[in-house]
Amino acid sequence: MSHFDTVSLAPADPILSLTEAFKADPNPDKINLSVGVFVDQSGVTPILDTVKEAEKRMLESSTSKSYLPMTGTPAYASLTQKLCFGEELAAQLQGRVASLQTPGGTGALRVAADFIAKNLETKTVWVSNPTWANHKGIFAAPGLKVETYNYFNSATLSLDYCGFLESLEAIPAGDVVVLHGCCHNPTGADLTLEQWEDVARIAASKKWIPLIDFAYQGFGDGIEEDAAAARIVAKAGLPAFVCQSFSKNLGLYQDRVGALHVVTDDASNYANVVSQLKISVRVNYSNPPAHGGAIVTTILSDEKLTEQWHAELAAMRERIASVRTQFVDALKAAGVERDFSFLTQQKGMFSFTGLNKEQAVALREKHSVYIVDSGRINVAGITDDNIDRVVAAIKAVL
Incomplete structure (x- = not known):
């Protein structure tokens, strides 16, 4: 035996x-x-040539391999917020959005899943039918129930928008709804700006929480255009999670670089949210790897790069x-x-x-x-x- x-x-x-x-x-x-x-x-x-240049600069300037803070560096948080929400909106969200560096977009999703399971009243997360194959496993791992909403018409191979809206209207208050920010995986069928406005309106009316999986910024219509989902939801004053990845748009697949942004609907909740995110990080990977985040920070902090x-x-x-x-x-x-x-x-x-x-x-x-x-x-x-x-x-x- x-x-x-x-x-x-x-x-x-x-x-x-x-x-x-x-x-x-x-x-x-x-x-x-x-x-x-x-x-x-x-x-x-x-x-990418920009990545090579960033790594060259890092090699010349690096002085330590010590641990990062659990949430990553403040510079990384600030720069990724601006990339996600735009400079003006990011400034307006100060004190309401908690951001941390994660090991890839997958790490952001898992930290979010752990946070939801431990801290929110809901125990149900909704994903599109179909969705990325790993979504269900990630959210089920901490004990969350995973349900699906209508999204794609397999007969016409196009977005089932009417079915999608009907599903969103029926989702209970407090539940979390996973939405693909752009370049929907696996269908490639995206929402228009007007349709994202509909999503934000329904979320506000039905009081469920959007979680935007934002893995492909810049691969759809452009860096600014692809950020519409996160920005529309945040401008509407909704609580939200945004899981950002730099695997695709910076080619940092093996460096595992991501960010989790948690937008609170009340600034008084900010400190509590950050404290619980830190616990989720601590019991998972303790603190994020530094190299990939330093690449992102180097590029985004230099106008020419x-x-x-x-x-x-x-x-x-x-x-x-x-x-x-x-x-x-x-x-x-x-x-x-x-x-x-x-x-x-x-x-x-x-x-x-x-x-x-x-x-x-x-x-x-x-x-x-x-x-x-x-x-x-x-x-x-x-x-x-x-x-x-x-x-x-x-x-x-x-």
Whole structure:
């Protein structure tokens, strides 16, 4: 008998396990469209020039590897607040928004989940149907109940806005509603400015709490445009959580850099909220890693570096938009009868293709093209070198 005989085999992660299968595939022409990383035209996930310059400066100026505060540095908190809410609104929120550096956007979500489970009256969190595969696990981990609201019409492969609003109207007061700030993962179907105003109005009327997962700022329409959700909610005076990530827009995947902003509806609650966030951090990872946060701080505190980063981010965004158009055109030129034009209306790296699980499995097993069973693809993984093979494989499984 072993003390570990009671341990059962956990199910494989639906996305990361595909990366493992991809690496083990001996086919030299294999293509990975499952994992959510940006790649350039050559198929490489690049280190941005601004990041290299920031690291060069850090190497020359660093004097210590001592611990950071539990919440990260004040400079990081201030700069990420301004990026998220804009300078004017961030100034207005002073004394009401608690911000901390976290290990990636996932770390921000988990700290938020722990805080909600321990401190709020509600024990229910609502996520979109569909949503990022890790959302349910993150919020269930501290004992929260996870429910779903309507979001996407799988028949039309577009936003089900009427169903979405009906769901929001029915959510009980006090519950937490997870909303994708931009570049909805996995569908790529986003809300308009007017629709975000509707969301804020319903949240205020029904008194539920928005939690905005903000992982792709700058990958949709632009840095300022993509921040509309967080800014509209904050301007409405609503309590809210915003979970920010710099994995995608600064390419800091392995550095795990994120931020959690908790907007209180009453400044008198600020100190209590900060104290409880610190406890959540302390029992989880104690304090955040310094390197990635220092990169973000270095770039955002230098006007020229920030301007250069904006240009690099715009190039990434434009590449994704261009790939969408090329992909749709290539499918049509190849004689694929199904209409994929909806792909050009979606934003960010991800899209639902409408392919079913059997077709996704066939793509992997017969063509070494790796996509998630739901039919979600990472559009950024398509390059000039592999687009013809991707199109031929999809045509074959259809």
